[in-house]
Amino acid sequence: MKPAEIQAYLQQKLDKQIEWHEGEKNTGDPWAIVEPDLWVDACQLARHDTELAFDFLRNLTGTDRPDDGKIEVVAHLWSYVRRHAFVLKTTVEREAPKLSSLATIWPAAVWYEREIFDLLGVEFSGHPDLRRIMMPDDWVGHPLRKDYTEQADYRGIPTSRPGYVTAMPEKVDE
Amino acid sequence: MEFIYNYLSGLELGPWATSILFAMAVLVVAAAVFLVALTIAGFLVVVERRVAGRVQSRIGPNRVGPFGVLQWLADGLKLFMKEDLVPAQADGPMFRLAPYLVMVGVFAAFASVPFGMLLIASDLNVGILYILAITSVATVGILMSGWASNNKWSLLGGIRSTAQIVSYEVPAALSILSVVMLAGSLQMSGTASSPGIISSQGGWPWDWYAFYNPFTLVAFAIYFTSAVAEGNRTPFDLPEAESELVAGFNTEYSGMRFAGFFLAEFANVYLMSAIATTLFFGGWQIPAVSLAAQAASFWLRLVGLAIFVAKAAVLCFVVVWIRWTFPRLRVDQLMSLCYRYLVPIAFACLAGNAVYLLVIPAGSTVDNVIHWITTGSFGLLVLVFLWRVRFHIKRSGDRLDFDLLARGEKGSFDPAIQARPYGKFRRRHGKESA
Amino acid sequence: MSEPTQTGAQREELVLNMGPHHPSTHGVLRFVVHTDGEIMRKAVPEVGYLHRGLEKLAESQTYAGYMPFTDRINYLEAMFTEQAYAMAVEALLATEIPPRAEFLRVIACELNRIANHHITLGCITMDLGAYTPFVYLLRERESINDLIEALCGNRITHNYLRIGGVAYDVDNIWLGQLESYLDHFEPIINEFEALIVGNEILIKRMQDIAVISRRDAVAWGLTGPNLRASGQDWDVRRDIPYGAYPQFEFDVPVGPLGRGQAGDCYQRFLVRVEEMRQSCRILRQCLAKLPEGDIKAKVPKMIKAPKGESYASVEGARGEMGCYLVSDGGKNPYRVKWRTGSFSAMSIIEHTSPGLMIADLVALVATLDVIAPECDR
Numbered sequence: 001m002k003p004a005e006i007q008a009y010l011q012q013k014l015d016k017q018i019e020w021h022e023g024e025k026n027t028g029d030p031w032a033i034v035e036p037d038l039w040v041d042a043c044q045l046a047r048h049d050t051e052l053a054f055d056f057l058r059n060l061t062g063t064d065r066p067d068d069g070k071i072e073v074v075a076h077l078w079s080y081v082r083r084h085a086f087v088l089k090t091t092v093e094r095e096a097p098k099l100s101s102l103a104t105i106w107p108a109a110v111w112y113e114r115e116i117f118d119l120l121g122v123e124f125s126g127h128p129d130l131r132r133i134m135m136p137d138d139w140v141g142h143p144l145r146k147d148y149t150e151q152a153d154y155r156g157i158p159t160s161r162p163g164y165v166t167a168m169p170e171k172v173d174e
Numbered sequence: 175m176e177f178i179y180n181y182l183s184g185l186e187l188g189p190w191a192t193s194i195l196f197a198m199a200v201l202v203v204a205a206a207v208f209l210v211a212l213t214i215a216g217f218l219v220v221v222e223r224r225v226a227g228r229v230q231s232r233i234g235p236n237r238v239g240p241f242g243v244l245q246w247l248a249d250g251l252k253l254f255m256k257e258d259l260v261p262a263q264a265d266g267p268m269f270r271l272a273p274y275l276v277m278v279g280v281f282a283a284f285a286s287v288p289f290g291m292l293l294i295a296s297d298l299n300v301g302i303l304y305i306l307a308i309t310s311v312a313t314v315g316i317l318m319s320g321w322a323s324n325n326k327w328s329l330l331g332g333i334r335s336t337a338q339i340v341s342y343e344v345p346a347a348l349s350i351l352s353v354v355m356l357a358g359s360l361q362m363s364g365t366a367s368s369p370g371i372i373s374s375q376g377g378w379p380w381d382w383y384a385f386y387n388p389f390t391l392v393a394f395a396i397y398f399t400s401a402v403a404e405g406n407r408t409p410f411d412l413p414e415a416e417s418e419l420v421a422g423f424n425t426e427y428s429g430m431r432f433a434g435f436f437l438a439e440f441a442n443v444y445l446m447s448a449i450a451t452t453l454f455f456g457g458w459q460i461p462a463v464s465l466a467a468q469a470a471s472f473w474l475r476l477v478g479l480a481i482f483v484a485k486a487a488v489l490c491f492v493v494v495w496i497r498w499t500f501p502r503l504r505v506d507q508l509m510s511l512c513y514r515y516l517v518p519i520a521f522a523c524l525a526g527n528a529v530y531l532l533v534i535p536a537g538s539t540v541d542n543v544i545h546w547i548t549t550g551s552f553g554l555l556v557l558v559f560l561w562r563v564r565f566h567i568k569r570s571g572d573r574l575d576f577d578l579l580a581r582g583e584k585g586s587f588d589p590a591i592q593a594r595p596y597g598k599f600r601r602r603h604g605k606e607s608a
Numbered sequence: 609m610s611e612p613t614q615t616g617a618q619r620e621e622l623v624l625n626m627g628p629h630h631p632s633t634h635g636v637l638r639f640v641v642h643t644d645g646e647i648m649r650k651a652v653p654e655v656g657y658l659h660r661g662l663e664k665l666a667e668s669q670t671y672a673g674y675m676p677f678t679d680r681i682n683y684l685e686a687m688f689t690e691q692a693y694a695m696a697v698e699a700l701l702a703t704e705i706p707p708r709a710e711f712l713r714v715i716a717c718e719l720n721r722i723a724n725h726h727i728t729l730g731c732i733t734m735d736l737g738a739y740t741p742f743v744y745l746l747r748e749r750e751s752i753n754d755l756i757e758a759l760c761g762n763r764i765t766h767n768y769l770r771i772g773g774v775a776y777d778v779d780n781i782w783l784g785q786l787e788s789y790l791d792h793f794e795p796i797i798n799e800f801e802a803l804i805v806g807n808e809i810l811i812k813r814m815q816d817i818a819v820i821s822r823r824d825a826v827a828w829g830l831t832g833p834n835l836r837a838s839g840q841d842w843d844v845r846r847d848i849p850y851g852a853y854p855q856f857e858f859d860v861p862v863g864p865l866g867r868g869q870a871g872d873c874y875q876r877f878l879v880r881v882e883e884m885r886q887s888c889r890i891l892r893q894c895l896a897k898l899p900e901g902d903i904k905a906k907v908p909k910m911i912k913a914p915k916g917e918s919y920a921s922v923e924g925a926r927g928e929m930g931c932y933l934v935s936d937g938g939k940n941p942y943r944v945k946w947r948t949g950s951f952s953a954m955s956i957i958e959h960t961s962p963g964l965m966i967a968d969l970v971a972l973v974a975t976l977d978v979i980a981p982e983c984d985r
Contacts, residue, residue: 023916024937027702055826059919059947063934076919076932076947080826080842087919094821108829111955134984144664160884230743330966392867409809410735412967501809502737506647533784604979 001084031087039090041099047105053081060112062120064145069094101127119144127153207295211284215441216246221558222494229498230475256429258504265322272319273434279312287448288363290458291468291480302360313339316423323426332423332503334505335413340514346400348520349393352527353383362452372457380545384454387544389526396520401446409500447489530598630658635980642757651969653954658984666944672777679765682982687720688924690769692931695920700913708901709773710852715894718887723752724925725880728977735974736813741804751789773904794888814873818960818972831954832927837863839870839877844923856893858886872928876975910937926977950982
């Protein structure tokens with residue numbers, strides 16, 4: 001099925017409006033955006049519906065959009081059975097982002113959601129093991145956010161160092 | 175040692191003088207044996223590294239001394255100069271004692287290891303039993319080092335190693351029993367007056383105990399496998415498994431303490447080879463030379479020494495060769511190999527040997543024919559092995575390169591990629607090639 | 609947790625740390641292993657030691673300038689990451705890649721696949737205790753390194769692909785060298801199989817160990833040789849063809865091959881050996897069919913991809929290497945996300961580990977071919 005057909009099918013099955021977007025010059029992948037409340041239902045449908053049969057969660061990640069005040073969570077889905085692909089997105093508030101976990105639908109989502117939590121700050125309810133994955137457990141802040149500034153030091157180790165020129169000006173020949 | 179004692183008694187200096195002189199002689203002989211064993215262990219380290227290098231298409235140490243033979247001195251000096259680290263939470267006395275126990279366990283066995291006829295520190299009449307017993311002391315040392323290091327991985331390594339050594343003593347002892355039954359004595363070297371294991375064999379291969387009958391051949395295989403396992407060598411080196419445990423029970427040791435463990439392991443390799451030579455391969459016996467003739471002539475005894483060391487060296491080489499060829503067994507596979515396969519087979523060999531001794535009189539034609547058949551079949555196995563090697567070398571398009579010392583005598587390495595004109599392969603590969 | 613035994617003694621679970629520093633060469637990984645003696649209750653992987661923020665770095669680099677960064681995501685299969693990124697950008701720009709460039713990309717990628725499998729197979733055997741095969745395979749890999757150095761100047765972090773094509777052309781001499789390498793290498797695979805693949809001890813260490821069923825593999829997102837060893841017949845080169853791959857004929861090895869059941873460590877090992885052979889086959893077809901022409905399409909000097917997003921995936925040596933690129937019309941990418949095979953492979957370890965022995969954990973991690981830089985980015 002083509003992505004547009006999948007979107008139409010999903011819309012019909014969920015009985016709700018799903019936004020459809022395409023790239024500016026019709027290049028790249030088109031995607032569909034669902035409401036955060038429908039996120040789990042849409043994914044559930046995508047996984048278990050026999051027409052869709054998206055058994056492979058290829059990618060689950062997030063993008064920070066401070067201009068819209070949202071964080072986009074995007075899932076790339078693939079079906080080994082039907083051989084079609086789909087891009088499903090949802091947007092959550094940037095201030096206190098919360099979303100339901102997909103861990104029960106695709107176990108692959110467990111680590112992806114940990115990464116989104118760690119780097120973007122989205123909290124997933126129902127996640128079996130939600131803790132930071134890349135950064136140390138006591139890190140402050142979510143690095144992939146556009147307005148992230150690094151903390152000055154981590155347990156006493158400074159996170160920035162003066163460059164050679166500022167540190168040892170006498171050794172730099174003009 | 176008996177020789178020295180008899181000589182001193184013969185001098186008739188009185189009981190005190192004899193005892194003091196004898197005590198001094200004991201110390202001198204012990205130091206000599208220890209130094210000889212240490213040198214052998216050191217030399218084996220270099221041999222292992224060179225063999226490893228040649229097996230892996232590289233050179234190995236060749237800088238220190240001619241062909242790198244003094245590398246062990248350089249390593250020993252380096253380890254000597256390293257910082258002496260004892261972990262803060264480690265059990266101090268046990269941590270410090272453990273390497274010495276392991277060294278004692280291995281080097282004390284050298285007291286009863288023959289080097290040539292009449293060239294043995296102490297030809298105990300319970301020689302092989304003494305060796306088996308004293309090498310068990312090393313087990314205590316390993317367990318101690320694993321526990322005292324205050325490191326969970328060292329503990330695991332120590333426990334695994336202890337379990338392994340203790341288990342593999344059973345098939346080793348059983349296969350040794352077969353030989354002891356044949357020789358009728360526990361004495362390692364033996365002379366004309368008190369027969370020992372070597373003196374009961376002969377110089378020719380069919381007089382050796384390895385080829386006495388098929389049961390002893392299997393007993394040799396079992397002894398060799400068990401000895402390799404007792405020495406914590408690959409394929410049984412899980413206690414020291416690098417990829418999991420860094421170095422197992424050795425992890426927290428550095429400097430001379432580590433050198434103690436290290437040298438003990440290599441001395442053990444020589445020890446197991448020397449024992450196998452003694453028990454199974456005729457020791458210092460020279461073909462077509464009788465015991466009396468060898469006892470009378472100094473030069474023949476020297477030849478006997480050379481023969482013994484050569485046989486032990488071949489076995490050492492096999493041990494090293496196996497290390498760089500095989501991956502390691504997992505701990506439960508190792509234990510199941512011991513208890514479910516080696517022990518029953520060793521018992522079967524023992525029983526078979528006993529029946530053989532009962533049924534077939536020693537020295538009869540049947541006996542000799544069985545010796546020749548066993549020797550012949552082993553020779554056949556070796557030939558089949560060499561033929562398979564040649565087959566595989568040909569099949570992979572490789573070539574045999576006997577450049578053992580890596581001197582580049584055979585010319586430079588053929589580069590795998592060579593410049594070739596483009597047009598040629600256009601025509602060659604016009605159609606698909608599988 | 610403590611449990612009382614029959615005699616009343618306390619029995620505790622041993623928590624071990626296979627720390628970030630250890631000689632098992634998969635990068636800086638850490639496992640917290642809860643064991644009961646030798647048998648594990650579970651092994652929890654901890655990653656992030658090699659997190660270098662390569663995704664965030666993309667937001668401050670230009671599209672063309674980010675290419676060297678892509679090498680560092682997985683330095684052993686750098687050509688694949690470069691290709692995934694280049695394909696993602698080219699999808700947004702809708703550029704036509706010249707055929708010669710596509711062929712050169714395939715040559716580079718397949719050589720890289722062979723080189724990567726050398727390291728993987730060597731590390732598997734080394735972790736299991738046989739040090740020699742690793743050294744043999746490194747020796748063979750030197751020839752590939754020489755070829756790639758002649759091609760683009762670097763042995764590892766190549767920076768060979770560009771948006772729109774490749775950077776450097778090949779000449780007849782290089783092609784002749786490639787052909788002589790293939791002639792030299794194909795019998796070596798036979799030698800490897802004779803010496804190492806059939807080794808009884810290796811088989812005992814890997815057969816029926818850590819079986820990952822097909823359902824688990826698909827559900828947990830395993831890709832590449834790991835997925836194929838579990839029995840799923842899937843290869844991005846064949847099933848979602850990209851580049852010049854539709855023009856080549858090659859087999860895709862799917863487990864079970866030879867001995868053992870689908871999804872065990874031995875199958876993951878065998879699949880990679882067979883893949884090397886198939887890569888040689890593709891390379892020979894490349895040599896026969898290499899077209900003339902440009903090696904790079906015309907792209908603007910300062911690339912500004914139109915607004916939108918694309919996801920491009922290639923069949924990397926470790927699994928599906930995917931690049932998700934979001935563009936907002938500017939000269940830097942807005943968001944780049946790397947979907948790597950090692951990330952999914954690490955996530956399945958906690959699920960597969962209960963009941964294994966510690967030695968089997970090593971075999972599992974080695975055969976899943978996890979490397980830390982790809983997992984952590």
